[in-house]
Amino acid sequence: MKNTDRFLRYVSYPTMSDETSETVPSTEKQLVLSRAIAEELIEIGLEDVELDDKGYLYATLPANVENSTVTLGLVAHVDTSDACADHPIKTKIVKYNGENICLNEEKGIYLTREEYPSLDKYVGDDLIVTDGTTLLGADDKAGVAAIVSAVENVKNSGLPHGRIRICFTPDEEIGRGADHFDVEKFGADYGYTVDGGALGEIEYENFNAASAVVKFNGVSIHPGSAKDKMKNASLMAMDFNALLPADEIPAKTEGYEGFFHLIEMSGECESATLVYIIRDHDMEKFNEKKALLLECAEKINAKYGEGCCVATVKDSYFNMKEIIDNHMYTIDRAVEAMEQVGVKPIIMPIRGGTDGARLSFMGLPCPNICTGGENFHSRFEYLSVQSLNKVVEIVERLIINATYAERN
Ligand SMILES: [Zn+2]
Numbered sequence: 001m002k003n004t005d006r007f008l009r010y011v012s013y014p015t016m017s018d019e020t021s022e023t024v025p026s027t028e029k030q031l032v033l034s035r036a037i038a039e040e041l042i043e044i045g046l047e048d049v050e051l052d053d054k055g056y057l058y059a060t061l062p063a064n065v066e067n068s069t070v071t072l073g074l075v076a077h078v079d080t081s082d083a084c085a086d087h088p089i090k091t092k093i094v095k096y097n098g099e100n101i102c103l104n105e106e107k108g109i110y111l112t113r114e115e116y117p118s119l120d121k122y123v124g125d126d127l128i129v130t131d132g133t134t135l136l137g138a139d140d141k142a143g144v145a146a147i148v149s150a151v152e153n154v155k156n157s158g159l160p161h162g163r164i165r166i167c168f169t170p171d172e173e174i175g176r177g178a179d180h181f182d183v184e185k186f187g188a189d190y191g192y193t194v195d196g197g198a199l200g201e202i203e204y205e206n207f208n209a210a211s212a213v214v215k216f217n218g219v220s221i222h223p224g225s226a227k228d229k230m231k232n233a234s235l236m237a238m239d240f241n242a243l244l245p246a247d248e249i250p251a252k253t254e255g256y257e258g259f260f261h262l263i264e265m266s267g268e269c270e271s272a273t274l275v276y277i278i279r280d281h282d283m284e285k286f287n288e289k290k291a292l293l294l295e296c297a298e299k300i301n302a303k304y305g306e307g308c309c310v311a312t313v314k315d316s317y318f319n320m321k322e323i324i325d326n327h328m329y330t331i332d333r334a335v336e337a338m339e340q341v342g343v344k345p346i347i348m349p350i351r352g353g354t355d356g357a358r359l360s361f362m363g364l365p366c367p368n369i370c371t372g373g374e375n376f377h378s379r380f381e382y383l384s385v386q387s388l389n390k391v392v393e394i395v396e397r398l399i400i401n402a403t404y405a406e407r408n
Contacts, residue, residue: 068162073191138373
């Protein structure tokens with residue numbers, strides 16, 4: 001099956017995950033796609049095809065040589081983001097000639113190079129787009145399609161290869177993709193998530209991440225007789241936020257600069273709550289940020305009285321660089337695979353998280369590589385057919401190069 005057909009088939013299944021759901025996986029519809037993929041994997045001739053009760057689909061391409069050395073793991077996720085509508089996804093393929101792309105004539109929706117300069121890289125390419133009312137789902141169905149196609153191609157080529165394990169997870173977009181991943185059962189020595197953006201991207205540095213809930217306890221009293229008695233929790237909250245560094249926010253940071261991000265606030269006189277997320281690539285700076293937030297809470301208590309401010313900080317995930325630094329061969333091999341197929345590797349830090357980070361801390365060193373898609377989580381998401389084909393080639397090289405790779 002052609003890579004594009006495979007991709008278009010996968011995106012025809014709506015698979016949005018749901019943060020408010022407590023089931024595993026969070027939505028039933030993810031299983032519908034995973035069941036279809038499981039059947040396909042059996043048809044291709046993979047072994048140990050298993051869709052477990054948590055919605056994780058595992059499979060094996062057994063080695064076709066006796067003396068192969070390592071087991072390579074390949075991971076992608078089947079769910080899509082809830083950032084915009086996910087169905088019905090109406091795709092079309094447009095030959096991009098450098099002019100604005102009309103996604104939806106009726107609604108007047110255009111994909112323009114003015115708003116999306118990344119388009120400049122794709123003049124002459126065939127771009128898969130939507131009708132501008134839904135996301136496309138290249139995140140991460142391009143990753144799923146690339147892995148399935150690469151495994152099928154390598155198997156049919158008869159070229160020597162080692163044991164390959166693949167896993168397609170649910171619920172990545174709601175941060176639960178690694179929750180029930182069975183690293184031991186997966187049994188790979190190292191792996192890659194195929195879940196990045198533009199062609200050539202290799203990522204092994206992500207944020208260290210924490211969330212903080214800051215509660216303010218005030219004293220409410222009739223404002224006419226409030227002198228020296230009222231403690232307004234909402235004003236405490238405003239004081240608190242003013243103590244944090246004003247420039248360390250998402251809108252004023254980039255690259256390796258970390259931030260405090262106020263994601264939620266509510267308040268009355270009697271009580272108020274602020275919720276932040278804290279992010280930094282550097283562990284020391286990350287710890288300083290968490291400590292600073294707690295110090296600010298103490299300052300509020302010093303000003304308004306003990307117990308007026310209670311801050312709780314909870315770690316979410318850590319920068320996988322800490323693990324990958326000891327497994328740099330994973331990056332070297334990704335670079336080598338890309339160069340072999342004429343793709344220029346772009347190693348860059350992610351200003352976010354990735355399932356591979358948690359997998360790395362769970363014992364599976366697992367950097368992230370490109371899918372070829374652009375504008376993820378958006379109605380303007382698109383995927384170049386040529387990029388997707390290259391990603392398939394990259395994954396094929398990763399598989400073939402791993403056959404006799406050194407065990408690290
Ligand atoms: Zn993704």
